[in-house]
Amino acid sequence: MSHRLHDIARYIVSPQKGILAADESSPTIKKRFDAIDVESTEDNRRAYRDMLFTTPGVEAFVSGVILFDETIRQKALDGTPFPALLAAKGILPGIKVDAGAKDLAGAPGEKVTEGLDGLRERLVEYRGLGAKFAKWRAVIDIDTAKGIPSDYCLEVNAAALARYAALCVEQEIVPIVEPEVLMDGAHDIDTCDAVTERGLRMLFSALATQRVPLEQILLKPNMVISGKKSPTQASVSEVAAKTIACFKRVVPAAVPGIVYLSGGQTEEVATAHLNEMNRSGGFPWEMSFSYGRALQAAALSAWRGKAENVAAGQAAFLHRARCNGAARSGAYNDAMEKQAA
Ligand code: 5MM
Numbered sequence: 001m002s003h004r005l006h007d008i009a010r011y012i013v014s015p016q017k018g019i020l021a022a023d024e025s026s027p028t029i030k031k032r033f034d035a036i037d038v039e040s041t042e043d044n045r046r047a048y049r050d051m052l053f054t055t056p057g058v059e060a061f062v063s064g065v066i067l068f069d070e071t072i073r074q075k076a077l078d079g080t081p082f083p084a085l086l087a088a089k090g091i092l093p094g095i096k097v098d099a100g101a102k103d104l105a106g107a108p109g110e111k112v113t114e115g116l117d118g119l120r121e122r123l124v125e126y127r128g129l130g131a132k133f134a135k136w137r138a139v140i141d142i143d144t145a146k147g148i149p150s151d152y153c154l155e156v157n158a159a160a161l162a163r164y165a166a167l168c169v170e171q172e173i174v175p176i177v178e179p180e181v182l183m184d185g186a187h188d189i190d191t192c193d194a195v196t197e198r199g200l201r202m203l204f205s206a207l208a209t210q211r212v213p214l215e216q217i218l219l220k221p222n223m224v225i226s227g228k229k230s231p232t233q234a235s236v237s238e239v240a241a242k243t244i245a246c247f248k249r250v251v252p253a254a255v256p257g258i259v260y261l262s263g264g265q266t267e268e269v270a271t272a273h274l275n276e277m278n279r280s281g282g283f284p285w286e287m288s289f290s291y292g293r294a295l296q297a298a299a300l301s302a303w304r305g306k307a308e309n310v311a312a313g314q315a316a317f318l319h320r321a322r323c324n325g326a327a328r329s330g331a332y333n334d335a336m337e338k339q340a341a
Contacts, residue, residue, distance in 0.1 A: 005216035013257030013286035017063035021292035023096035038305035055314040059089040061325030083130030094133040101139040110153040123171040133174035162206035178220035186229035200250040214254040240276035253284035262294030270294035279330030
């Protein structure tokens with residue numbers, strides 16, 4: 001077993017720390033910038049990421065950042081390549097290596113993530129650029145009326161995630177394995193629970209078939225949560241209890257850490273859920289965060305593309321990172337939000 005990969009995975013889930021997912025692809029970052037009326041130019045994208053990555057003190061709560069292909073090649077405003085700037089702060093650079101979710105043939109309404117062709121060669125290049133870990137995201141929708149997700153969709157996505165993970169391990173890069181069950185629908189929390197369990201069973205079976213050492217990966221799942229349009233919204237304690245119970249049924253204890261995605265939860269709710277899980281305890285993995293929107297939303301609106309707002313954007317980002325750092329040990333509370341306000 002590569003102790004190096006296990007050590008990197010363990011480092012990423014160090015106490016108080018988690019991951020900033022800043023790997024928005026070009027269409028996604030455009031959507032985020034449109035919302036604050038900022039044009040999505042290469043320079044603006046660089047300035048935004050520069051603001052996040054140079055936030056003083058954020059390294060106390062962020063152990064890794066997932067970058068997009070463009071960003072891993074960019075330099076900070078002071079000329080330092082972003083991976084080197086992050087590494088100097090003790091933050092590991094990571095890279096999104098999937099090519100996005102595309103329509104799945106023969107399965108209307110379902111997706112499969114592409115990007116396996118040439119992946120070995122791309123991993124070699126990314127390792128040379130400083131990447132210590134990678135990320136691949138499968139997107140699973142729920143539409144019970146249409147029988148979605150099908151076993152077919154879950155199986156092909158699990159197989160692709162496992163092939164990606166095996167290649168990462170071969171190339172000495174920690175794979176973050178992200179099977180995301182979307183929270184967009186009107187389904188209740190028990191439906192999310194059942195789909196998440198079904199998907200994870202297939203995923204861990206595929207990982208075993210493809211000889212992926214579980215000690216060397218991190219799992220980045222959705223929480224077990226009510227669909228956004230569901231009339232019944234589960235409480236924080238129900239989400240925490242059902243998420244822990246679901247993962248205990250299907251995620252082997254050899255996996256060093258579970259780093260949740262936020263998936264469209266508000267910033268405070270995503271923090272509260274993580275906090276409640278860690279407060280409850282009783283599971284064998286580190287439970288941490290790999291949030292995109294739930295770490296960036298306030299920072300984006302404070303920044304609005306203006307250099308004079310950089311300090312405000314950084315303060316907003318540091319605040320969210322600190323709250324999630326506290327949630328790693330169940331120490332987050334309302335007072336932290338009130339103090340910052
Ligand atoms: C930051 O968003 C990531 C990239 O999304 P696209 O490939 O669609 O541009 C995304 O994969 C992200 O890493 C995860 O979904 C977690 O982000 P959220 O916002 O759900 O915490």
